[in-house]
Amino acid sequence: MFTRGVVLPVVLALTFAGLMNPVAAGADPTDYTLTVDSTGRGATIDRTMYGVFFEDINRAADGGLYAELVQNRSFEYDPADNASYTGMTSWAPTGGAGTAQVVDDEARLNERNRRYLRMDLRGGEYGIANSGYNSGIRVEAGKLYDFSVWARAESLPLTVSVTDPAGQPLTDMLRLQVRGDRWAKYTGTVRARSSSTTGRLTLKASGTGTLRLDMVSLFPRDTFKNRPNGMRADLAGKIAALKPGFVRFPGGCLVNTGSHYGYTAPDWERKRSYQWKDTIGPVEQRATNANFWGYNQSYGIGYYEYFQFAEDIGAMPLPVVPALVTGCGQNRATDDPALLQRHIQDTLDLIEFANGPATSTWGRKRAEMGHPAPFNLTHVGVGNEENLPNEFFARFTEFRKAIEARYPGITVISNSGPDDTGATFDRLWELNRGANVAMVDEHYYNSPQWFLQNNQRYDSYDRNGPKVFLGEYASQDNRFYNALTEAAYMTGLERNADVVKLASYAPLLANTDYVQWRPDMIWFNNHTSWGSTSYETQKLFMTNVGDHVVPSKASATPTTVAPIAGAIGLSTWATSASYDDVNVTAANGSSLFTDDFSGNDSRWTKSGRGSWAVSNGAYVQSDQAAENTMVTAGDPAWSNYDLSVKATKLAGREGFLIAFGVKDTGNYYWWNLGGWGNTVSAVEKASGGAKETLVSNGTRIDTGKQYDVRISVRGRQVELFLDGQRWGGFTDDKVAEPFRQVVTRDTKTGELVVKVVNAQDTAARTKVDLGSRVRVGSTARVTTLQGQPDDVNTAYTQPIQPRDSRFSGVANTFTYTFPANSVTFLRVQAR
Structure with missing residues (x-):
């Protein structure tokens, strides 16, 4: 996975730059038809399709699917891997008479586990505690936790328990005696007395001598x-x-x-x-x-x-x-x-x-x-x-x-x-x-809109x-609208x-x-853990796949296509750059905007990122660390225009970005020249803050060279020119269809699985025609995911959950109203 510059949307919409959903919120239901060739057979669906x-x-x-509760259990963390790391990351002394240090010498456990903790005890009690991941180690009252450690010492007692941050016990205490100055594994179990999410695994030794510890581990007994x-x-x-x-x-x-x-x-x-x-x-x-x-x-x-x-x-x-x-x-x-x-x-x-x-x-x-x-391996991916x-x-x-x-x-x-x-x-x-x-x-x-626009990608x-x-x-957020577009x-x-x-x-x-x-x-x-809204849609599809596709066809949503419209912008990404001679000209030749930066920058709106200033007759962004520094100018209603600008990379990792069709901070196009570490140049489209690539190639940008950039916008067609040569172009005219469907057959149950996604703010009143050549049951099993587009499942609330019901109005031809912003699976007996 490698996508740079994802901005999470604050407001989600089904509109962008003139590609409109014609149905307003609260409007009457939209009428659709869904025709199913119930006796037909489409593609076979493999059992392994979804994974x-x-x-x-x-x-x-570590800290997640792997149930180990101890972080840095073998003391191998190193600043060479992460500047914040030391061998004692997540460990802290508990006080007492002694010292602890991470060492790498001939006394190590083995060649792959080189570092260990050496504790030198000077009488009395001395110990260390591990804070695990997140806010601490989680224990649950009454549950068992299995401890193990590799240790060596002449003869020293070692006690083990989970405590709260103040040192009060949360579990029983485990007592071990380390005997023999050769590495050996010591194990035991503790039972939690009370529940906590901020526990510390505390190990204490007493006496005089040297104790070596490695591979300190604590596992819940209840693993998968x-x-x-x-x-x-x-x-x-x-x-x-x-x-x-x-x-x-x-x-x-x-x-x-x-x-x-x-x-x-x-x-x-x-x-x-x-x-x-x-x-x-x-x-x-x-x-x-x-x-x-x-x-x-x-x-x-x-x-x-x-x-x-x-x-x-x-x-x-x-x-x-x-x-x-x-x-x-x-x-x-x-x-x-x-x-x-x-x-x-x-x-x-x-x-x-x-x-x-x-x-x-x-x-x-x-x-x-x-x-x-054998594990019966059949597939291997390379690269x-x-x-x-x-x-x-x-x-x-x-x-x-x-x-x-x-x-x-x-x-x-x-x-x-x-x-x-x-x-x-x-x-x-x-x-x-x-x-x-x-x-x-x-x-x-990609953006949610991309997923609605590209349903036919593999046709x-x-x-x-x-x-x-x-x-x-994935669609670039975890809101229900994203899950709806993925489902579509x-x-x-x-x-x-x-x-x-x-x-x-x-x-x-x-x-x-x-x-x-x-x-x-x-x-x-x-x-705790919870599934996102996308988890719920994925689960619904993955557990109701069917054995083969049944041919079907649905009517489309009427749409209105408007030209690309919007203001202009300049930006950088981890790079310093200068801009000069910005001109915007209407298709009829009249001037809409011009700035040669002989004055101030009062006509430009800043985002607050980067350091923009007029310098020596150019507009310069000088902060090489700042990302997404876009400044904008002009009228969001502009359409059918030419934008020209002179741009120079001054220093940094990348090139420069020229924006057009700018509606607001989350909806725009930009030509990213020298992006991704100056390896790729591309036009990206941001919709609701999420980006997708429309066209790209391997153009690189040289430091210190001034480039003449021109962008021509006509309707929904865009042509791009670099130093007078056509660089590329695209036509952004795909329709974001909010009503999508597929039908499959479950041969074991004899059911048609009618899967309908309605990713819009109005209900979809649909005439469903299963044909006259099948006998259908009168009642369908229904599973529905429905909510508001901005709904997000969290640790505290999961508004998007499946609801099971029955619909008793099934016939060879029947009407079903699919709720606004919903995924619905109808299981219909059809023989």
Whole structure:
């Protein structure tokens, strides 16, 4: 996943720049027709179509799905990974006669777990306490918690308990005696006396001598499926309730080798590459590694646990391995043939680990971990969102060739880059089609309007070409309106189930205290969890898929199309730039606006971000750290005009941005020249604060060079010129259709599943015609999600929840009124 500059909308609307929903709030119901060919058969829908994508972002693993309550349990945190880290992060001395320091010497636990805590005791009692994640460690009265630690000392007593921040006990006290100056594992259990979300795991020793501690762990006894080293029960349960067909893991950007931190080889291999072999075996022998998203990951959830979790919830495992080409905004590729071959061999070994007999090298390791039977792996993804299409595909080809030679039954999945359109997307699809790749992973995060406008996206895909794995998608917020537009889009995914074989909303999990990306499907803190509005729509679709599509057609909503209209703007992103000679000219040649900055900037409205000032006859933004600094001028009613400006990048990571069609701070277009670290230039459209890309290429911007920029707006068509040469153009005339539907058949129950999304503020009174060639039951089972567009599910209230009911007016032809802002599933007996 890599989308920069997402601004969450304050007000959601179904309108933008003249593409209007004609139905006003509170108006009479809109009339529709829905015709179903009840005896017809469309695309078969695979059981695995809908799944989940797990990535360790937003503290999704440690502090989240992984039930471990202790943060930095092995004292491996380091400022090289995060400037705020030390070996004692989340730990604090409790006072007394002694000292504690994190050391790395020959007394370490093992080579992958190098650092440990050395406590030198000088008589009396001395200890340390761990604060866990969020506000502390959560314990629940009456529940059991399993403690373990690796320790060594000549002979010293150690007490263990969970206390409140003031040191008062929340659990029974566990007493251990550490004997022998060799590492040994000590275990025990404590029972919570009272409930708290701010607990501290407190370890105290007494006497004189040296005590060494490592891998300090506290697990709730109640994990998902009661597995040791297991998953947090409520989070895993919510995932299982989706009944996903697959689990994609361990991440997207997380798996890419390369330089998020600016490392070069071999550091990118040590710091950036997710190595599956580091994640198996005893947990005390697994490495702690820097995570792409800026924190550390313990690998307590490793490949074995991912495979096991997929099996536990009846899902297909779908691992993704690095292709040794950076993605997610980076542009680097390894040129080390030996390193490439090693990763290819690692992937072959991974398949053997998953599927090999217990007598094979890696199958034996799986069996030793407790699973002699194979995990039945069938799909492997190679790479994620690479921005260098030719370099990626050359390396992907080597992976594919080796995998198909050894394991011809494995589907090897390629990808199409980080967006739904653009030069990288087009080139990768060209390469994938030309090589007859089996499946291509698409990713995109777009505005709600985009999802309403692009329901037919896959209608025109080649039925004989590569299949689509929609591995990451979401509308850019967690309000119910976003979920409605995603649901509307999913009707198009199902209709094209012969092309779109797999689909997963992303990301899956977000810890409220460590949010790095939104929207997210499931939110949590250290004591509770809840599904977003998108979780509820995803769950409704995922648990009511059906076996095949039934052909159907609905009438459209009448629309009014107006020209692109709006003011103009100038902006920067982590860059200093200057602008001069801004001119706006109407189509008839008359001047609408001109500013050569020979005076002041009183005609420009500032957002409050950045440092804008007129300097030497130019308008300069001088703050290289500021992002989204847009200033605006002109009339929001302008249409059919030409905008010209001279722009110069002065310093910084990117280029400059020229805005047009500006309605307000959340609704505009801008030409982003030299964006994404000066790797891509694109026109982005913001609607309700959420962005989508309309056209892009690899144009870069040189520092110190003045560029002549011209944008021509005619109706809904836009042409863009750079230094007198046509750069590109687009026509933004897609209609945001709020009424979408698909019908599937559940062959086990004999029911038609009529799925209707009404993403507008008025009810949709619909004449449903099931045809005369079927016998229908008179009563339908109904499940409805309904609410206000701005509704958000939170820890305290979940306004968007499914409501079950029955409708007794079913006939071969009947009328049903679908509520405003709703998703409705009608299950109708039809034989």
